[in-house]
Amino acid sequence: MSFDRLIENIVKTQNPSVVGLDPKLEYVPMYIREKKYKKYGKTFKAAAKAILEFNKGIIDEIHDICPAIKPQAAYYEMYGFEGVKTLYKTIQYAKEKGMFVITDGKRNDIGATMEAYAAAHLGVTDIDGEKAEAFGADALTVNGYLGTDGIDPLLKQCEAFDKGIFVLAKTSNKSSGELQDRKIDGKAVYAVMGDMCEKWGSSVMGKYGYSAVGAVVGATYPEQLAEMRAALPHTLFLVPGYGAQGGGAEGVAKGFDENGLGAIVNSSRAVMCAYKKEENCDEHDYAKAARREVIRMKEDIISYLPKITLP
Amino acid sequence: MSFDRLIENIVKTQNPSVVGLDPKLEYVPMYIREKKYKKYGKTFKAAAKAILEFNKGIIDEIHDICPAIKPQAAYYEMYGFEGVKTLYKTIQYAKEKGMFVITDGKRNDIGATMEAYAAAHLGVTDIDGEKAEAFGADALTVNGYLGTDGIDPLLKQCEAFDKGIFVLAKTSNKSSGELQDRKIDGKAVYAVMGDMCEKWGSSVMGKYGYSAVGAVVGATYPEQLAEMRAALPHTLFLVPGYGAQGGGAEGVAKGFDENGLGAIVNSSRAVMCAYKKEENCDEHDYAKAARREVIRMKEDIISYLPKITLP
Numbered sequence: 015m016s017f018d019r020l021i022e023n024i025v026k027t028q029n030p031s032v033v034g035l036d037p038k039l040e041y042v043p044m045y046i047r048e049k050k051y052k053k054y055g056k057t058f059k060a061a062a063k064a065i066l067e068f069n070k071g072i073i074d075e076i077h078d079i080c081p082a083i084k085p086q087a088a089y090y091e092m093y094g095f096e097g098v099k100t101l102y103k104t105i106q107y108a109k110e111k112g113m114f115v116i117t118d119g120k121r122n123d124i125g126a127t128m129e130a131y132a133a134a135h136l137g138v139t140d141i142d143g144e145k146a147e148a149f150g151a152d153a154l155t156v157n158g159y160l161g162t163d164g165i166d167p168l169l170k171q172c173e174a175f176d177k178g179i180f181v182l183a184k185t186s187n188k189s190s191g192e193l194q195d196r197k198i199d200g201k202a203v204y205a206v207m208g209d210m211c212e213k214w215g216s217s218v219m220g221k222y223g224y225s226a227v228g229a230v231v232g233a234t235y236p237e238q239l240a241e242m243r244a245a246l247p248h249t250l251f252l253v254p255g256y257g258a259q260g261g262g263a264e265g266v267a268k269g270f271d272e273n274g275l276g277a278i279v280n281s282s283r284a285v286m287c288a289y290k291k292e293e294n295c296d297e298h299d300y301a302k303a304a305r306r307e308v309i310r311m312k313e314d315i316i317s318y319l320p321k322i323t324l325p
Numbered sequence: 326m327s328f329d330r331l332i333e334n335i336v337k338t339q340n341p342s343v344v345g346l347d348p349k350l351e352y353v354p355m356y357i358r359e360k361k362y363k364k365y366g367k368t369f370k371a372a373a374k375a376i377l378e379f380n381k382g383i384i385d386e387i388h389d390i391c392p393a394i395k396p397q398a399a400y401y402e403m404y405g406f407e408g409v410k411t412l413y414k415t416i417q418y419a420k421e422k423g424m425f426v427i428t429d430g431k432r433n434d435i436g437a438t439m440e441a442y443a444a445a446h447l448g449v450t451d452i453d454g455e456k457a458e459a460f461g462a463d464a465l466t467v468n469g470y471l472g473t474d475g476i477d478p479l480l481k482q483c484e485a486f487d488k489g490i491f492v493l494a495k496t497s498n499k500s501s502g503e504l505q506d507r508k509i510d511g512k513a514v515y516a517v518m519g520d521m522c523e524k525w526g527s528s529v530m531g532k533y534g535y536s537a538v539g540a541v542v543g544a545t546y547p548e549q550l551a552e553m554r555a556a557l558p559h560t561l562f563l564v565p566g567y568g569a570q571g572g573g574a575e576g577v578a579k580g581f582d583e584n585g586l587g588a589i590v591n592s593s594r595a596v597m598c599a600y601k602k603e604e605n606c607d608e609h610d611y612a613k614a615a616r617r618e619v620i621r622m623k624e625d626i627i628s629y630l631p632k633i634t635l636p
Contacts, residue, residue: 036437036438038437038441039451039452039453047453051453055455056452056453056454056455057452057455057457058450058452058457058459060452061450061452086434086438086441088432088434088438088439088441088442088445089438089441091409091441091442091445091446091459091460092441092442092444092445092450092459093450093452093459094409094413094445094450094457094459094460095406095407095409095410095412095413096406097459098405098406098409099406101406102405102406120432120433120434120468121399121431122431122433122468122493123397123399123431124496124497124498125498126347126349127347127397127399127400128399130349130397130399130400130402130403131399131402131403133403134399134402134403134405135402139369139372139403139404139405140350141350141367141368141369141371141372141404142350142358142362142367143367144366144367144368146368146369146405148369148402148403148404148405148408149402149405157431157433157468157470158504159468159470159493159496159504159505160493160496160498160500160501160505161498161500161501161502161503161504161505162500162503163498163499163500163501164498164500182433182470182471185435185470185471186435187435187436187471187472187474187475188474189471189472189473189474189475190471190472190474191472192472192473192521193469193470193472193514193517193518193521194470194471194472196509196510196517197509197510198507198508198509198514199507199508203504203507203509203514206504206507207504210503210504
């Protein structure tokens with residue numbers, strides 16, 4: 015259980031970053047879109063198939079240099095059940111290629127309902143005795159607002175199927191402070207949530223010092239990253255907000271430990287749309303451009319870190 | 326915009342309750358399951374088709390006496406994209422029958438990603454100029470932990486498409502207090518969230534005094550229901566936890582205003598599984614049993630309320 019597999023992938027690739035696959039249709043090169051529209055019309059099916067081809071192209075190019083992908087559920091749900099089918103197929107494809115898959119769903123509920131989410135995204139579903147994997151990610155982002163009742167069902171799946179969760183603590187957006195920075199007995203809400211992550215994680219510890227319960231802490235708040243790293247020694251951080259949202263590599267370095275571990279930094283648009291930013295890049299080379307951006311980002315981040323090694 | 330259509334449905338049916346369609350497969354009568362297994366094997370497709378038939382049967386029997394349904398996304402996601410297709414079809418079927426549909430997804434994110442969720446569940450998706458409805462519910466439950474950045478994109482869809490949202494404030498579960506009851510400057514987190522609901526709602530007011538921004542407040546906490554009703558005059562409450570979780574009708578009455586409006590009470594399992602509880606009820610009569618439970622629940626709740634009238 016826990017994030018051991020993710021940590022091993024990070025060490026193997028010497029890359030503590032994850033590519034967010036948040037494929038807005040406009041990010042997909044037109045030649046792929048046109049091909050699908052010709053066959054299926056401008057439908058959800060066409061959009062979903064275009065996105066799947068786009069995702070597979072990127073995964074093919076980066077799986078050897080990048081430890082993980084993070085598909086964002088919203089961008090699949092917006093294309094209806096056809097889009098959700100592409101989410102499933104993207105997850106399965108990336109896993110076949112050896113990548114660790116974090117579904118960014120920020121799911122939250124209680125009791126039997128949270129069990130259903132846990133089965134859907136991390137575990138297996140029982141159909142009168144037949145067991146099958148609905149989505150089968152390696153980890154899921156979740157929202158801890160409902161407390162332990164919303165987390166316990168996930169921990170069971172983490173134990174049973176060697177999976178992990180990332181709980182929102184301090185998110186990267188501008189208004190995150192409206193609630194998350196408010197003080198409870200002198201302690202910020204995000205820090206209170208962080209304490210709960212340490213507590214929840216204590217029963218699902220991995221062999222490299224990190225539990226199966228991680229936390230989301232935004233790259234846009236480096237001071238809080240440093241504070242949380244010091245306060246939460248067993249909690250792995252998923253760090254969004256690098257690049258597009260303004261978080262820099264020097265800042266995100268504060269989320270790491272002395273082995274260059276303890277955090278994984280997300281980049282979505284900069285990778286998916288690298289071909290649009292590069293000069294004279296043909297859209298057919300979108301995946302190669304993505305690979306170049308993954309390498310650039312990795313070099314940028316690790317230049318501020320000690321060599322990444324298992325403890 | 327706002328919850329005007331829901332309020333009108335409530336007045337028409339004189340029923341301030343909503344049926345939660347959280348169809349665990351074991352709730353579906355065996356004759357329906359067997360029929361689908363025979364055709365499709367024990368697969369996600371069979372499960373999804375069984376659930377759809379089950380849902381339609383209930384909707385057929387209750388749509389004239391119940392203002393709304395609330396499908397819980399988790400119970401569809403656990404059957405993969407086939408299950409998510411059944412969620413879509415259930416929403417569309419209930420809307421055709423005139424019911425107000427609240428998708429219980431507790432979605433949350435920021436900026437462009439929240440826009441994607443808003444388009445997916447409340448608005449329309451643009452496929453290079455063709456617009457289509459991915460799920461098309463009338464309202465969505467959401468989690469406000471990320472602040473205004475997570476809510477603004479929803480308000481745009483509420484305005485454009487006459488939809489609403491319910492933000493989690495005080496949830497019905499036992500551990501909800503771990504965060505929600507903690508005090509910020511002497512005020513509980515759930516009350517701080519409630520204040521944000523009033524603020525967010527101020528730009529999307531309806532004609533009956535309630536905005537498009539509602540709040541989730543559990544039936545299991547009647548004192549907080551009363552406190553929140555007094556503090557949040559423009560915020561409609563979605564009240565889970567009646568029945569199975571222990572909330573009684575006398576308690577939930579505290580969530581209502583002097584016109585018998587201001588709240589809608591959810592019941593899921595007691596309605597879906599009414600046929601299992603009734604003595605000598607054939608499983609073929611599951612939908613008729615559901616209707617009887619809807620009537621029983623309605624009578625129970627309105628016995629503590631003033632006559633339901635538009636202000």
